[in-house]
Every structure is written in C-alpha cells, then in structure tokens.
Amino acid sequence: NACVYMFFITEAMDLIINWRDVDNTTFNLCYLIAHVAGLFKIAVMKRQQAQIRNFYQTLETGYFLPDYERGGMEEFRIISEAIWRSNLQTYTFYTLVTVIVAIRGIYAGFDKGYYIANGNASENGTMGQRYQLLPYTTWVPFDTNTSPYYEIAFAYQIVGALIYGLLIGTCDSFIAGFMVHIKAQLLILKNSLRSYIDRAKLRAQVSGYYR
Structure with a gap:
C-alpha cells in the first residue's frame, strides 16, 4: 500500500509542478484519473473488507455448497466452471497490466530523449540540454538526466506502475469473480428447481408413498 500511495502522490506532485506543460499534463492526467479511480476502489474494498470476507465465507458453507443429492454432478460442474472463469479473468488482468507497463518501459528505455534550448552548444553540436525520457510522469527529488539517478x-516508475496496476486489476477481477459466483448460485438454483419434481418422485418411491 505504501508504494501505491507514494506513486500516486508523486504523480500528483508532478502534475502540480509542471501544470503549464500541456503535453506533460495531458499524459499525466490520462494515468492519474485511472489511478484515482483505482485508489477509490481499493479504499472502498478496504473499508468493507469485513463484510466482504463474511459474504465469501457464507458462499463456502451451508446451502451454497454444491450438493449431489440436490442437483447431482451438475452443481459441481457449475462451481468448477465459476472458479475457472474467475481465475481466467484474474490472469487476464495481470497479463494485460504487465504487458502495458512493459511496453511503456521498453519505449522509454529505447527512446533517445529530447533537447531543450538553453543557449549553450552541447557536445554533439545541438543547442540545448538533453533530457532522457522516463516511462511515466512522477516527481522525484533529484536530477534524472544523470546516471544512476x-x-x-x-x-521506481516501472515497479510502482506495475504494483499499482496489479492492485487495480485484482480489484476488478475480484468484482468480476463476485458476479461470476452469483451467476453460479443462480444456475444452481435453476438446476435445482428444474429437477425438483423428479427428486420428489424419487424420494417418494424410495419411501413407498409413490408407485
């Protein structure tokens, strides 16, 4: 959590400091707005974690568990498919986040940078100072144009963006998984109601009340 908050704060500080730079501000806002939304989701889920934990524990007990006598193997198939879909969504989110951050890092790493005129001739004859491109826009308390800074x-930016993205992806996959399991319970209910009469007849035959 500390890394997420630090990354968000340094993004906001860079936006405030360089607000006159239209290109920088536009690029910063594209990520900052998404990160604010992600931070809001994280905060809400953190606040409601006790209720969320109790709800998921309820899904693992009592009538919500698959019951062979109630719905046969179909209930186990429905639950297994729900788990598979939840895992697939999670891995998909993680993969997309990793690919997006990696692409941004590769682009910045191979970029030759840019020059800003300052009236002094540089070593290669270009008037200005060379600035190296970073993957994202965050404020740092040192000059990033020299090594190893x-x-x-x-x-810092790659790790921060990756952790931030994975946390947001976890929240999204958690919500998606929640919907998948609700669907699974509705399918179990549908299957149970569909076979209710047949099960009633079978139990009556076993008890000798129905011939």
Missing part, C-alpha cells in the same frame, strides 16, 4: 527513477 535516471535508472533509479526508471525502476
């Missing part, structure tokens, strides 16, 4: 800032 550039590498430190680069690693």
Whole structure:
C-alpha cells in the first residue's frame, strides 16, 4: 500500500509542478484519473473488507455448497466452471497490466530523449540540454538526466506502475469473480428447481408413498 500511495502522490506532485506543460499534463492526467479511480476502489474494498470476507465465507458453507443429492454432478460442474472463469479473468488482468507497463518501459528505455534550448552548444553540436525520457510522469527529488539517478527513477516508475496496476486489476477481477459466483448460485438454483419434481418422485418411491 505504501508504494501505491507514494506513486500516486508523486504523480500528483508532478502534475502540480509542471501544470503549464500541456503535453506533460495531458499524459499525466490520462494515468492519474485511472489511478484515482483505482485508489477509490481499493479504499472502498478496504473499508468493507469485513463484510466482504463474511459474504465469501457464507458462499463456502451451508446451502451454497454444491450438493449431489440436490442437483447431482451438475452443481459441481457449475462451481468448477465459476472458479475457472474467475481465475481466467484474474490472469487476464495481470497479463494485460504487465504487458502495458512493459511496453511503456521498453519505449522509454529505447527512446533517445529530447533537447531543450538553453543557449549553450552541447557536445554533439545541438543547442540545448538533453533530457532522457522516463516511462511515466512522477516527481522525484533529484536530477534524472544523470546516471544512476535516471535508472533509479526508471525502476521506481516501472515497479510502482506495475504494483499499482496489479492492485487495480485484482480489484476488478475480484468484482468480476463476485458476479461470476452469483451467476453460479443462480444456475444452481435453476438446476435445482428444474429437477425438483423428479427428486420428489424419487424420494417418494424410495419411501413407498409413490408407485
């Protein structure tokens, strides 16, 4: 959590400091808005974690468990499919986050940087100072144009963005998994109602009340 909050704060600080730079502000806001929404989801789930935990524990007890006598093997198949779908969604979110962050890191790592004119001739004859591109826009308390500070800032941004993205992906997959399990319970109920008459007849035959 500390890394997530720090990454968000440094993003916001960079936006405030460089608000006159339209390109930087636009790029920053694209990520910052998404990160604010993700942070809000994390905060809500953190606040409601006791209720969420109790709800999921309820799904693992009593009538919510698959029952062979009630619905046969179909209930076990429904639950197994729900678990598989939840895992697939989680792995998909994680993969997408990792790929997106990796692409941004590769792009910044191979970029040649840019120059800002300052009236002094540089070593390659270009008027200006060369600035190396970082993957994201975050404020750091040192000059990132020299080594190893550039590498430190680069690693901080990649790790911070990856952790942030994985947490947001976890929240999204958690919500999606919640909906998948609700669907599974409705399918179990549907299957149970469909076979209710047949099960009643079978039990009556076993008891000798129905011939």
